[in-house]
Amino acid sequence: MEDAPLPVVGVGIAIVSSFINGSTFVLQKKGILRARRSGRSYLSDCVWWCGTLAMIVGQIGNFLAHNAAPAVLVTPLGALGVLFGAILASLLLQEHLNMLGKLGCVLCCCGSFVLIIHSPKSEGVASSVEFEERLLDPVFLSYTALVVLLLIILIGWLSPAYGKSNIMVYVGICSLLGCFTVPSCKGLGLAAKDAFGGDAFTTDNRALYLFLCLLAVLLVSILIQFTFINKALENFSSNMFEAVYYVVFTSSVILASAILFKEWEALGILDCLGILCGFTTVCVGVVLLRISQEAVLTWIPSRTKEE
C-alpha cells in the first residue's frame, strides 16, 4: 500500500473488484447447471470453483479499494457488479435482458461516472492515530450509539415479529451493520500499516490494539450480516432483496462515512449535489435491473383517443 495513493488506483481496484464480485453468482450457477447436466457434483466443476475464487478475490479487492479511495466512491460503485452480473448472465446463462434491464445498465454506467467525477479525492485520514481521533469524535460516538440502539430494537423486537413479512427489517439490520464494516475495513488498513509496517521489531502497541478491536468489530458485524442476509433470502425474492439492500446499505455507508471522515467539508455544494444525483441515478439503475428479472412490461391496450 502506498502512502498517498492516487484515487485513480482506488477507483480502478473498485471497478475491477465490482466486476469480479458481479461474476460470482453467474459462474457458480453455470457450474451447478453444468454439473447437474452431466450428473456430477458441482464440487468437481471448475466453473463453480472459478465462481468461488472470484468471490474471495472480489472481497479482497473491495477491502483494498476501501483503503485506497473514499467510501462515498467505492461503495456505490458496487452497482457495476450488478450490471456486469446481468450482462454475464445473459451471455452465459441465456437469461434474457429485457428493455428495463438494458435501461438499468445504462443508468448504472452514467450514474457511476457522475459519482466518480464529483467524489472527494481522499478522506484525509492518513494514520491510525488520526483514525482513532475521528472514532472518538462526539458526533460519531452519538451516531454509533444511535445505530446500536436501532440494531437492538430491530434484532431483538422487530425481526421476530415482522421479519418474515416486511423486507425492510432484514434490510435495515444488514444496512446499519454497514456503518461498522466499511469504516472497519478502512481503519484496519491504516492500523495494520502502523502496527506492522514500522521499522523491523518495533511494533506500535496502540495501533496493534486498534487493529485487533477493528478486526473483532469487522468479524462480528460480517457474521451478523451473513446470518440476516440468509434469513432474508429464505423469505424474499433475491432480486427484490438485493435491489432494496443496495440502495439502503449504500446510503447508510455514505452517511456513516460522512460523519466519520467529514470528507464533505472539502467539497463544494455543486460536487455534493453531483454525488447525490449520481448516486440516485445508480440506485434507479440497480432497481430497474433487479425489477427486470421479476417483472415484465405489459402494454395497456390503446385507450379511446376521445377522452
Add this chain to the structure above:
Amino acid sequence: MEDAPLPVVGVGIAIVSSFINGSTFVLQKKGILRARRSGRSYLSDCVWWCGTLAMIVGQIGNFLAHNAAPAVLVTPLGALGVLFGAILASLLLQEHLNMLGKLGCVLCCCGSFVLIIHSPKSEGVASSVEFEERLLDPVFLSYTALVVLLLIILIGWLSPAYGKSNIMVYVGICSLLGCFTVPSCKGLGLAAKDAFGGDAFTTDNRALYLFLCLLAVLLVSILIQFTFINKALENFSSNMFEAVYYVVFTSSVILASAILFKEWEALGILDCLGILCGFTTVCVGVVLLRISQEAVLTWIPSRTKEE
C-alpha cells in the same frame, strides 16, 4: 436582452418555460373535460384558455432561453416539462403516476442537474456578423447539405412508403428540422439586436437580411414539423411518439449546435462526458415517464428456486 447574459438567467427562463410548456396539454384536457361535463363548448372554458395561453408564453420563453444560454443546455431541459406535465396530470386529472413514472421523474431531475453543472457557460457568439461567419463554416455547410439530403429522402420517398408503419420516419423528419429551428431562434435574437437595436434610425441592412432569412427558415421548418407531428400523432400513440421524439430531436439539436457553435472546444473531456451522462439519464427518465402511461409492470410468478 443583456449584452453578456449570465447563464443563470437562461437556465432560469428555460426551466420556467419548460414547466409552462408541460402544463399546456394538461390544462387543455382539463378544460375540455370540464366543458364536456357541463355541456358547454371548451372555447368558453377559462382553464382551456389558460392552457392555450401557456402554450404561447412557453414558446416565447423557450425562444428567449435559447438566446440567453447554450442550446446544449436549453433543449434537454425540455424534459422538465414532461416531468411537470406528469405530476400536474396526476394532481388535476387523477391520472395515476405508477412506480416507473416516479422513477422517470427522479431521473429527469438528476440528469437535468448534471447537465446544468457541466454544460458550457456560453456559446461565445455575440453578434450577427460572428453568427454569419459560423453559418458559412464549411463543416456546418456540409452538415446542412447532408441534413437537407436526408430530409428529401425521408419526406419524398420513405414517408409515403413506411411513414405509417415505422415511427422513426416521422421522428426523423421532425428531429432533423430541429437542426434549423434551434439555431434559427438563436440567430434571430442576435440579428434582431443588430438590425433594430442600434442607434435610432440607423438600421444595419446586412443584419436585417439575415434576420429575414432566418425568420423564413424558422417559419418553413416549424410548418413542416407541425405537419409531420400531426401525421405521427394520427398513426402512433402520443406517449411513444413523444418519448422517441424527445430523445432523437434533442440529440440532433445538440449535434447541430456542436458543429455550429463549437462550444465543446472550451470544455474539458470530463465536462463533455458529464453532459453525455446527464443527457442519457434525462433520456431514460423521459422514456420511463412515457412508458409508464402505456404499460404496467406485471410481476412474474415466483420461479422454482432450484434452477
